[in-house]
Amino acid sequence: MSSRQANLTIAAFAAAFLCVAPAQAEKGKVGQKVSSVSAKKVYTGTGKVLEGGVVAISGGKIDSVSGGGSEEFHAITPGLVDLGARAGAILWSVEQSNEVTARLSNSAALDPWGLEWDRLVKSGVTTVLATPLDQNVVGGLSQVLKTAGEDSITARTVRKDSVLRGAMGQQPSQRNSPAFGRPTDFYARRPTTRMGVEWEWRSAFHKTALGQNEGGERETLMKALKGEVVLSIAAWTTQDIRTAVFAVEEIKQKELFRSQGLDKPRVVIDAAAEAWKEPQLLARSGIPVVLPPFTATGRTREGALLPRNAADELRKAGVVFALSAHGSGAYDSNLAVQAGAAMSGGLPFDEALKAVTSTPARLVGADARVGSLEEGKDADLALWNGEPFEPTSRVVAVIVDGVLVWDGRD
Amino acid sequence: MMLATFLVLALGGGDVALRADKVWIDGSTSIDKGMVLVRDGRIVEVGAKLDLDEGVRVVECQGHLTAGLVALGAKVGVADAALDPTRPAMPEARVAHALCRDDAGFAALRAQGVTSVVITPEAAKLVPGATAVAKTSGALVSERAHLSVVFGASALSLNREPTSYARQGEMLSELFARPEGALLAAKRGQLPILFEVQSKPELRRAIEFARERKLTGALSGAPLAGELAKEIAESKLAVVVDAGGAGEPRREALAMVELAKAGVPFGFGLDGPRNPWQNLRLVAALAVRHGMPRQAAHDGLTRTAASIAGLSERAGVVKAGFDADLVLWSGDPLELSSAPKAVWIEGALVHGAVQ
Amino acid sequence: MHHPRAWLAAALVAGVGFPASLWAQEPAQGNALLIRAEHLIVKPGVVLENAQVSVKDGRIVAVGVDLQPLPGAQEVRGKWVSAGLIDAWSTLGVDPESVADGNVTPATRSADAVDPWLQAHLRREALRAGVVAVRAQAGLAARVGGVGAVVRLAEGLDDAQRFVARDAVMWATVGLGAGAPGGFQIVDGEFVQMPGQRGMDVFERIDMVDRLLAQVVAGRGYLVAMNEHKHELAEWKKKVSEKEAELEKDAKKAKKDRDKAESDAKEKGKPFEEKKYKEDFKKPADPRFDEDSEAWSLVADGAIPLLVHVNRDAELRALLAGLEGVGRLRLVVAGGAESARHAKHLAKQGVAVLVNALPMGSGRSDEYDAHDLSLAARLGKDGVKVAIGSGGMSPDATRDLALLAAQLVGHGLPRVDAMAGVTTNAAEVLGVERAMGTVEVGKHADLVVWNAEPLSTAASAEYVVSAGRVVLAPEQQ
């Protein structure tokens, strides 16, 4: 492992105008702007791979990706993107006094000083979708934001309130109980079963179409149905995935929705553990999915089985998919390990790279700025000391918006 | 009680002049061998050499004479009546109505040199009500000094609305969108707001809320407020530093010093988890030990605290026209080894004695 | 090589592997040091102006006004120099689980609970505030907490230097937990106070005193039994050797008699019977070895002081009455909220009081924990030796020991007594007065160079010398 210090050519710009996070300068360079970085292999995320390449950066954006360079690192990939990171999904991130709270945003519950961001950065993840806790049927608006940068959520936000989060399955009904006897609190309410949860979804959609709700709720649900806001629905097991797809297809076919232009929801099914059991349904409906982390026994929440070849099966069926590590930064379960696990199930490397960079970025509409190393995009880079996604290599440095935010080389 | 058989002097009667080895006007200015002329509970004149007409008794005091200390948040005199859990917001509630004037806590505070105190409601609801300001002699100064508004997680619970920060923010916005009564006074800036916060993100949201609605007041309850000193300074809000007492972690002590460096007006409060009355000066001493300039600590106990409490015209400074709330210390007030030998509230000796 | 008897004797004195010398540990060998001070506080109340202290091999070798540095000595200079402060009531550097452990026994050694890697930043802050050593105590709230150690806070010391005394005091508590409230927990997001401990009525508290006294008396009995056994064993051995000598003397005669008897028996055809051998002395049975009694025997013998955390008048009176008879026992009262009434009696008995100087809010469960900070002054006035501790509520309170002592001055304790409370009296209460507490020749070199008078608000340590080495210097800020 080359111990000689990387000669990152430090930009001449004064760091002043871009108020740089006062990250403690661990290696003297962390926190400063970087003007160029090179590696033996540059995986641009667009399918193009450079043997020996250099990425030039200025003003926090990528200037150019070209050959040559002094190979300071083994590999460079775009900063990884995790849509299921569940960052900031604390107890107070969802308003449980009501099962459908579409208008509320979880930005108030995000803490820029939290420890979770550093852990995500150290695992190479530079952009995440921060969603509220899955306790409500419709939890509320979520943020696409960077995991490093200024100590402020607004400064790190890539797309504000751009994804409406909800959940199918058992999770939303967990605290509720049937309302007979004297209800002590507001948890004596519907839904208490999977059917009830599905009913809440459909009644929310239909009320919006029939004009029976108003204010922020109506506004947000309208945006979701029009596709101006991505609709992320958590569904682990086969029946929940099917329920979600049928609910969406029902909207697209009904005249009530089509007439008002409310038939164009952009849906992503999150934590779709058993998506591999429904390849045709998903391919037909064109709904992309985000897979939950692989587990040691293959069993995930509610007994859903997630085998190692699930990703490869979806690829074969032409279903758009992304991987997720549920925000873990640990060396045994972070996003790079999930990509490695998918590859051990047969998924080729370039597909695995897409599933953790460009695809997730595209699913939440952030591909204009992140997800690949192309001119004009944000300079978010993960720098590896070996072949990416192999357990024998890891992310040793991360650049976000052109600033070296972490340098783990000893 | 170490009662020496000395003349217990009430200063309320005719004019009296106190001469002390050192008179601290405020944290930064002091007069050696200074004199303070008191009449009818008020300070008339302060100076090195006063030309007194005869008949005015001069009392020689050994030690340092300062303005009475002001504590910014103490649950004294209200025991457990400071919380009404029935409704999320009760802006018209006043903790003054639950005040028990002869609570033993007042005597204990007087013994520590504290002459005025802000009494706050329990921060377990969105708007728990209004704070009260009282002299530690038991006299109520103001029934509605601040409106307590809670941005912290202490107002959230899983069994009552709101159960999330988002809904909390929305409900507070709704309250201030159509304000009346106390909320209207607060919106118009007539009633300062006491923002109860804990973590740094909550503190930042309170600053944002105040900036959007041009509200004034103070941020209370965030031990690491100092780490956002620049933002707080720009927001023109003050900070109430909660006296954690001995064993305050180093990071929180250094945060206090950051407040002084950034010029944020701050005062010390006794609302911390272990809030013994002795902690007010103990935390000031801790701050000095970690690098806070002595005058900033002194002002935090007197002048700035008085302005935060809304007493900027009558307490916190030894100045003509102000109440004669005075304390005679056996030595430098910031040295814990000095003790309050005598405490006057509005000219009346309420603790200790003077030769 | 351990000869069995030697082992038994060693065990008697050393108890469960207590080292023979209970308090004086050999400090570090190595470099020489000269400390120059504008004001040298030799002991509380005795200040030398422009004096020097010469240190060699971890010990103070000279204190004087115009000392010359020893060859190769490192020089250190500062305004005020005093002996390092000792916090006799702290949880700094001790494994938290052991502090809270309820099922410790009298034989538990707190030296095992000292974790040199724990709370390193808090120990540095305590050194910066002039505290060089603390009493490490496991089972702080247990009825009998076991044997506490006096441990130096500096890092990088090896085991011999780290412990001023591995086995310094026996700790016991009486009447604590008079209804401590339950802690707060988040249940479904609500701050809910858990049910607290049921309070103890006066009979239960007095019963605790009786059980403590019984253990002290048992320890004394065990000590006596051990001594007696040693005595009887020696006697038995003497008798055996005498008997052997006698038998050896007439062995030839016995052999002759036996041969004759054997041949007679063979003639008469009767079976030959050996002569019956009886001894009239029997080996004394070994006493049953018990670690706890071993530990208590050290207390009863006065080898280590007994610190008892007691607040109320009823238990205090019962304790003092009960321990009056036990001769060489060195009792120290810790806490003593209501001990002011017995100040004269305590002074006469030579019982010191370790005051908890941490101010507590009145909302404490046990109203006796709302320490009245004038207790130290009232005890001091009547001649009671007062030591000052930071109360052991949290490990980082030790850093503020000097401030807490200053606060007691503010509540009437003379300044010199406050300084004594954190140096000489603290050392005496912990039984390490011969090793620490003052700047005198022969004592261990644990000194602090201050930038101001130790009890003043802005005072902090510029240099700290511990076990004869500079362990903290200004640039390490």
Added chain:
Amino acid sequence: MKQHILPGALACAALSILSVDALAGDGKIAIKAGRVITMNGAEIKDGVIVIEDGRITEVAAGAATRWDSELLDHPELTAFPGFVEAHTNRGMDRPNENLEVAPFLDVRDSIDPINFYFEDSLRQGIVALNIQQGPMCVVGAQGRVVRPFGMTVEDMTIKPDAGLKIVAGSRMGRSRATQAMMLRKSFTDVERYLVKLMQDEKDGKDAAKREALFQGRDPEKPENKEGRAMEGVAKWKLSGFEIVGRGLVDKKQEPMLRLVEGKLMAFVQCDGAASVHLALEVARHNGFLANTVLVLDGDSFKAVDAIAEAGVPVVLGPNMVWTERDPLNGKENETFIPSVFAGKKVRFALQSLNSTSQSLWFQAATCVSYGLDRETALASVTSTAADILRLGKRVGRLAPGLDGNVVLMSGDPLSATARVEYVVLDGELVYDRSKDPRAKQLLEGVEQPGAAQQGLPDEEVDPHSGQKKPAKNDKGDKTEKKD
């Protein structure tokens, strides 16, 4: 009584499928592989490994085919000596005893041959496991090194009496202070027991001598010493111990005597740097430091200098990254524990994180990712681990004379995409992935009809709401506790 009941039918089915009918040939087998990683010098390209009667007789480059031995010819695969799990308390019915000091027990009685843990280990290419008792004791049972295959414990045994388990770290119900007291007491009790034994014996002999003198007989000759001198280097070694007869030492104390005489290994579990100091002190005082292996957890790496100076090998805890928060800025600092020990030249072995996806190969690969050289990383889960268990001559390498264990993998042992295809233990093909039902389910999602519910879903506890999720699974009872 077995805690988990496996449907009888399935148990036999699983095992029979696995143990492919032993290859014919008179116990002689040759394995050819495209790449042979010997862990005993350089790799061999297109090599062959010959095993006779369970032992490797030859490891060489592409020797001519052997006519008289069964042939396993896989030029596309990589041959590898297999991994060695240096310390685990899985695979037992109940890993803990409630007796604090019980050196007379043996894990043999608790090892459960058909536990899924062994099948998982075999699937991950592990050939030897050091089964030790759990950490809920002071001096625990006698450990045992086993291979992950066999119907009975004897079948599985590679080395019985593999050393006593000692716990120096604190644990549930015992804080550091009380645990240290109990640990010291367990050795002073042995010392006191032996002293009394010798003293009684000596007094008996003296009395007999006096009686003989009195009766005029000449006393027995003193030299009939059928006892034995106390060996070892314990600080409190008893001189004159020979007079104690051979069988007099009570069975319950006998293992402790052998420990202090240096005849038994000791696996000492430490949960932090302070407990490492206690462990080394007790080991030195009682004379078994030379046979000590420290099993480390928590921040024990901070005592690496003391460990290096004592010269004892270590087995590192499953979690190889230690994070600590900086008290001043709240940021987390990471330490990669194996690098600390590699830097100080301390011999170390690794433990697997879990028995399925993150086994020893993953831990070794992670070491390479954190900058350790490949050789040290691989050795720490093969040859070095075997040496630490003093089985360097049996497992961990492919060299003549060692046990006939060969693992054939589809790629480099440290790569994510490599899989264990075949495993040969003692010359017998015991695992063939194509016939492994559970591998199919885990990798290809092919759910076997009637296959038992393999273990609990990982997320037994809902990760973000923190509530315990009642794991209802309708396919049979819980068969394997998720560790």
